[in-house]
Amino acid sequence: MSQPSYAAEFKSITKSFGPVEVLHGVSFGILAGEVQALIGENGAGKSTLMKILGGYQPPTSGELIIAGQPATLHSSRDAEARGVVLIHQEFNLADDLTVAQNIFLGREIGGALLNDAAMNREAGAALLRLGVTLDPRSRVRNLSVPQKQLVEIAKALARQARVLIMDEPTAALTVRETEVLFGLIRQLRSEGVTILYISHKLEEVKALADTVTVLRDGAVVQTGPAAELTPHQMANLMVGRELEDMFPVKGQPTGQELLHVEDLSVPGWARGITFTLRAGEVLGLAGLVGSGRTELFEGLLGLRPRTLGKVRIAGKAVRLNSPQDAARAGLVYLSEDRKGKGLLVDFKLRPNLTLMTLEHYAHPLLNVKAEQVALTKAVGDYGIRSGRLDVPASALSGGNQQKLALARILEVNPQVIVLDEPTRGVDVGAKREIYLLIHQLAASGKGVIVVSSELAELLGLCQRLLVVREGQIVGELSGAEMNEQEVIQYATGLKVASAQPAHRESA
Ligand SMILES: Nc1ncnc2c1ncn2[C@@H]1O[C@H](COP(=O)(O)OP(=O)(O)OP(=O)(O)O)[C@@H](O)[C@H]1O
Ligand SMILES: [Mg+2]
Incomplete structure (x- = not known):
């Protein structure tokens, strides 16, 4: 009985997109009932790994064990059936539906005949648990970024997760909302729920996590008790060198x-x-x-x-x-809503960069070569990490999308x-x-x-x-x-x- 009891375990997981391997044999376990933080630089592979556990994409090789059983997941529903729910980093809400409809998306109460009253009531309860006063009947389109984040969390809570994955849940939250969320995470832990928590806010990680796993360039560099690491040490492990003053x-x-x-x-x-x-x-x-x-x-x-x-x-x-x-x-403005108002995530990197300055590149004909030069320069100047350059913006990790958005507005000088x-x-x-x-x-x-x-x-x-x-x-x-x-x-x-x-x- 010396084997630890893992709620989930990764065994030699690799993941490739086309010819590019982004996860290289990742192995570690998440103890049942713990809060485990997963940290690493932008593009290290955190979200990719969590999408594998959440059933959104299969690993290229390796094995996933959930509650002691090897698991082959074909969809997020498969993962949910095993109690694993992922809260996405980039929101995954339907803009034209209401808050309640989003919370119950795919498992509406009442079969074919939707029972709006019951859904609104339950959605209201899930929101209340998060300390949010938000009308379940409002359309998601009209919500602010932090409100959308809270709806994402409520959606996961309503799914009765045993393993809850949160990919940067506090990136858009205020101090007060963050505190409510932390209270909730601690309560869920005391109820035996296992939490996987991704964050770039290392002070939060220190305050919340039992265990910290550090990913660098698609491989685990350390996994161990959070108590043994300061936020500064975490940062150094992430980047692989001593960081200077911020x-x-x-x-x-x-x-x-x-x-x-x-x-x-x-x-x-x-x-x-x-x-x-x-x-x-x-x-x-x-x-x-x-x-x-x-x-x-x-x-x-x-x-x-x-x-x-x-x-x-x-x-x-x-x-x-x-x-x-x-x-x-x-005057240029970088929107806080990178996905909604900033980038065209389904478009490739090049048009995303040059869309605002198209005039510059359109004389006399669209000058693809100049655009390409601009992209290569921007990738270097802003440290945008991408395996290839001819991919859609959605293929960039969250942080790298942010750098692209920044490069884009600065293009107009x-x-x-x-x-x-x-x-x-x-x-x-x-x-x-x-x-x-x-x-x-x-x-x-x-x-x-x-x-x-x-x-x-x-x-x-x-x-x-x-x-x-x-x-x-x-x-x-x-x-x-x-x-x-x-x-x-x-x-x-x-x-x-x-x-x-x-x-x-x-x-
Ligand atoms: N659909 C995809 N197609 C091609 N490459 C992808 C795709 N999804 C992710 N990648 C690449 O995989 C690598 C890991 O990305 P991932 O989103 O997992 O990083 P992350 O650790 O979550 O970063 P961040 O902190 O910025 O959110 C990146 O290089 C990214 O560009
Ligand atoms: Mg990510």
């Missing part, structure tokens, strides 16, 4: 005003927003998720109904009615760059590269605005922070005032500055 030394704004927004209101989301960004500046927008930061920029770009006093870019009054207008005027959650789903090493890139953009005289739910990131990167609460700028912090306590006090309404929006006129 944040570059901050630069100074050089003076010239690059962006001035006056009196922007987005009905239901933001009102009276006035601010200025200077050349060389990295400006952060802090606030709780749902405070209206994303909607504010969507309004500015004309993606939502809005009223707008004035906008100046590099001193020139501009009209912004679409992201294309904005890009032409020198903008003056003002707005990045909404730029490091979501990005591994520690790549995160540092993105920070460095932001720093370089500012140092070269551009202005960068960062919206992030990671406070440490804002504090480490930005020279100045605007705190948004319920659609208004409630505080402006720089220098020594720019610390965690101050931000949280403003963000939660514990501290209220003057009712005036910050920076009414540029200095």
Whole structure:
């Protein structure tokens, strides 16, 4: 009886896509009733391995053991029949269906005749368990990214999983939602549910996991008790070398005003927003998720109904009615919703990169060669890791899709760059590269605005922070005032500055 009791076990699993092998003989077990974290760089193979366990794709070779039995899974239903449920990293929801319909998708109550009332009731209960107040009858299309994430989790909970796989569940969640989720994970563990947890947030991994398994380049480099590793050691194991400081030394704004927004209101989301960004500046927008930061920029770009006093870019009054207008005027926006609004995931990498700048490549005929050169350069510049380049964007790992999205908006050589959650789903090493890139953009005289739910990131990167609460700028912090306590006090309404929006006129 010395054999440990594994809820699931991988034995020499390999996986190839075409000629490229991405998992090379992976073997490890997940103890029944534990929380095991799976960490590794973008593209290390975490999601691929979990899709194998979740029944979404077969291994090329090797064996999967579930609850002591060899398992050949032909579909996610096969996996569910064995109690294994995967919560996808990239959402897998039907936009046109309601929350409740999504939660029960494929196993609707009431046979042919759907019983909406019962589904809504049960969906409501599953959501309540997550501490979310969300109408089960709302259409998924209308939900925010964090809300979609919570619906994905509720969907898995409603399936009574014995082994629950969560692929970066907190990438889009606030601190509070994350805490609720952690409470739930601990409770599920005490009920004997086995949890496999993928995250790039190593502090979370430290707080939550019993065991940590590190994947690097498709192979296991270590599996062992979480208690024996610090987050810093985890990061080093992931990248295979000693990581340096995360944040570059901050630069100074050089003076010239690059962006001035006056009196922007987005009905239901933001009102009276006035601010200025200077050349060389990295400006952060802090606030709780749902405070209206994303909607504010969507309004500015004309993606939502809005009223707008004035906008100046590099001193020139501009009209912004679409992201294309904005890009032409020198302002680009990286959406937090990479799959919904950022990339065309079914298209290949090349059109994804150059779509915004098609004009450049379309003279006189579409210049495929120039596009190809641009792609090769972008892959190098942004460290996009992809086995081959002629694949659709959906074949990239989550973090590498993010790098592609970033490369794409920078293709137009903008003056003002707005990045909404730029490091979501990005591994520690790549995160540092993105920070460095932001720093370089500012140092070269551009202005960068960062919206992030990671406070440490804002504090480490930005020279100045605007705190948004319920659609208004409630505080402006720089220098020594720019610390965690101050931000949280403003963000939660514990501290209220003057009712005036910050920076009414540029200095
Ligand atoms: N359908 C596919 N076709 C071709 N290559 C693929 C496909 N799916 C994944 N890959 C490749 O397999 C490798 C592992 O990807 P995977 O998504 O498992 O990484 P990951 O560890 O989950 O990364 P991340 O942290 O960025 O989510 C990557 O190189 C990726 O490009
Ligand atoms: Mg992944």
